[in-house]
Amino acid sequence: MQVEQLRATLESALDRAGHAAAELGASEYLIVVDDLTFVVRNSTVTTILPDGSPSSRARALAGGYLQRLAFGGKVEGRNFGVTRTGPARFDLTKLVPMLEAVHERLAPVHIERLPFEKLIARYDRPGALFYCDPPYHGCEDDYGQGVFSRADFARLRDLLEGAKGRFILSINDHPDIRDLFAECAIEEVGVTYRVSGQVTAARELIISGGRGESE
Structure with missing residues (x-):
């Protein structure tokens, strides 16, 4: 095939x-x-x-x-x-x-160096698909100091839920994230973490939505 x-x-x-x-x-x-x-x-x-x-x-x-x-x-x-x-x-x-x-x-x-809200506003349109890979909840500084904060999860959710296009977001499984994106489709995925030097079974979430879902 x-x-x-x-x-x-x-x-x-x-x-x-x-x-x-x-x-x-x-x-x-x-x-x-x-x-x-x-x-x-x-x-x-x-x-x-x-x-x-x-x-x-x-x-x-x-x-x-x-x-x-x-x-x-x-x-x-x-x-x-x-x-x-x-x-x-x-x-x-x-x-x-x-x-x-x-x-x-x-x-x-196009490689942009913008705050995420400005990038979404610039490229959002019917038919757009945003893939978002924010830092893990609890590890907000992993992308650099001041790049992403705990409060930005809610800001990102609001922007994505109101987007004309669709979105897919991957994140670690945390109760706060499940609560924030409760109105979106959430798929649980089993993963293995190795960064600590030990093999640790864990779960991540694949979250999707956006107004484009209904079109």
């Missing part, structure tokens, strides 16, 4: 903290690859270049290296991720194909 892959005519991604723009937008990415050639995968390395460097090349170099090695891919509070069953998490031999694949996938995407 042949499955047709559908592609949206317009895609936009929210990069509120500016990490994707810095790490994927460096024009001299082959020079960045050269700079990383002899960097060892060292657990004592928590930064390569000073924070706030104005160079897009420097930010791509530091950000890409650290993000690949950070356990769980955390933006804030990065720590060194290892596995006892596989090779190093940063493999330079696979870096160029990975960057090329990411570039091809994101080439037609």
